[in-house]
Amino acid sequence: MKNISKILFAFVCVLAISCTGDDVENRPVLLSISTPEMVTPQNDKEFVLVEENKDQDADSFVWSAAKYSNNVVVQYTLLMDVKGGDFTAAQVLATTSNGTEVSITVKKLNDAVTLLGGVAGELGSYDVKVMSSVASAEKMISAIPLTILVNAYEPAVANNCPNQFAVGAGIVSAGWGWNSPLTLICNDNVLVAAVNVANDTFRFFTTNGDWGSGRNYLYYVDQGYKISSNLENANDGDSNFKFNGNPGMYRIKIDQNAKTFTLSQGETAANSYWLVGEATPGGWSWSGNSETELGLIKDGVYEVPLTLKSGAAFRVFLGNDGTDDGNWGTSNNFTFYSNSGYTISPELENAGDGDSNFKYTGTTGVRIFKINTVDKTITLN
Numbered sequence: 001m002k003n004i005s006k007i008l009f010a011f012v013c014v015l016a017i018s019c020t021g022d023d024v025e026n027r028p029v030l031l032s033i034s035t036p037e038m039v040t041p042q043n044d045k046e047f048v049l050v051e052e053n054k055d056q057d058a059d060s061f062v063w064s065a066a067k068y069s070n071n072v073v074v075q076y077t078l079l080m081d082v083k084g085g086d087f088t089a090a091q092v093l094a095t096t097s098n099g100t101e102v103s104i105t106v107k108k109l110n111d112a113v114t115l116l117g118g119v120a121g122e123l124g125s126y127d128v129k130v131m132s133s134v135a136s137a138e139k140m141i142s143a144i145p146l147t148i149l150v151n152a153y154e155p156a157v158a159n160n161c162p163n164q165f166a167v168g169a170g171i172v173s174a175g176w177g178w179n180s181p182l183t184l185i186c187n188d189n190v191l192v193a194a195v196n197v198a199n200d201t202f203r204f205f206t207t208n209g210d211w212g213s214g215r216n217y218l219y220y221v222d223q224g225y226k227i228s229s230n231l232e233n234a235n236d237g238d239s240n241f242k243f244n245g246n247p248g249m250y251r252i253k254i255d256q257n258a259k260t261f262t263l264s265q266g267e268t269a270a271n272s273y274w275l276v277g278e279a280t281p282g283g284w285s286w287s288g289n290s291e292t293e294l295g296l297i298k299d300g301v302y303e304v305p306l307t308l309k310s311g312a313a314f315r316v317f318l319g320n321d322g323t324d325d326g327n328w329g330t331s332n333n334f335t336f337y338s339n340s341g342y343t344i345s346p347e348l349e350n351a352g353d354g355d356s357n358f359k360y361t362g363t364t365g366v367r368i369f370k371i372n373t374v375d376k377t378i379t380l381n
Contacts, residue, residue, distance in 0.1 A: 168202025277314025
């Protein structure tokens with residue numbers, strides 16, 4: 001592993017020299033000038049999706065660059081909604097900060113259609129827009145949607161496992177009915193969905209339209225799941241889930257292999273922290289999806305349930321550029337948090353490995369790791 005402490009020390013020194021109070025006060029205000037707009041594919045292009053081609057690219061999506069008053073790094077999010085939709089519950093096709101073009105696989109496009117309520121074997125119309133965002137300016141979204149026509153397929157085996165569903169007042173797009181349930185797409189026994197949640201109750205179901213197939217909060221507790229603390233037992237007689245965080249867009253992930261249940265803030269992982277190290281499931285690697293997302297669950301609070309390996313080290317990283325290498329930049333070690341006045345779980349200590357990483361001393365198993373930057377605490381449950 002790289003000697004991260006030396007890199008960080010040099011970086012902090014440069015900042016100390018180059019950034020003064022006057023610099024911050026005199027920094028020009030970043031203005032949003034023009035929205036990014038879709039260029040290709042052509043409007044009303046028809047896609048007939050076939051499962052045998054699921055890993056192939058359906059097409060490349062290209063857009064014009066967003067314009068700001070200064071030269072800044074821009075993150076783009078490619079979104080798709082039903083024709084005429086308002087994009088409040090749009091599906092994310094891709095995110096990138098490396099250009100104005102992405103290729104979307106057949107499977108990714110098919111999953112998005114399914115989540116938007118498309119019917120397999122029927123041609124449906126969908127609008128595509130792109131959203132731009134930078135750290136110090138308002139997000140911008142395309143003024144003009146690009147419309148595509150998609151004929152989706154029904155997976156022979158539903159992505160190696162059956163999809164599931166959620167309804168309830170806490171699922172804004174669904175409510176307590178079956179007209180528009182939230183669909184959680186299943187891949188390799190992991191269920192995921194993007195959802196607009198409110199401070200109310202909801203429940204999960206294995207079969208669309210079947211009230212008897214429900215799985216409530218206690219079901220997952222009894223099965224040994226570790227559940228995000230922004231979800232709780234509603235204690236409403238049915239032991240439904242209740243959301244207690246900040247209302248808005250979140251990403252649900254139910255990992256039926258690791259028995260973890262997470263609800264992370266935002267349509268993408270742009271605001272997340274990351275855990276990498278021998279103590280984590282992916283080890284010291286960014287390859288594929290080896291890194292563990294430490295999701296933002298409420299203002300200033302980052303949390304994830306994961307299997308931690310006893311006696312092993314890990315580190316907290318503040319960014320992820322999506323590549324298999326080059327993510328070793330900005331990070332925080334044990335010493336950073338202890339010197340910043342954090343109260344840290346006694347099961348975590350300084351690894352004393354030259355980089356002052358965290359060392360987990362508890363029993364190997366699934367734990368909920370939480371960093372509260374408001375209360376300055378790091379806990380394990």
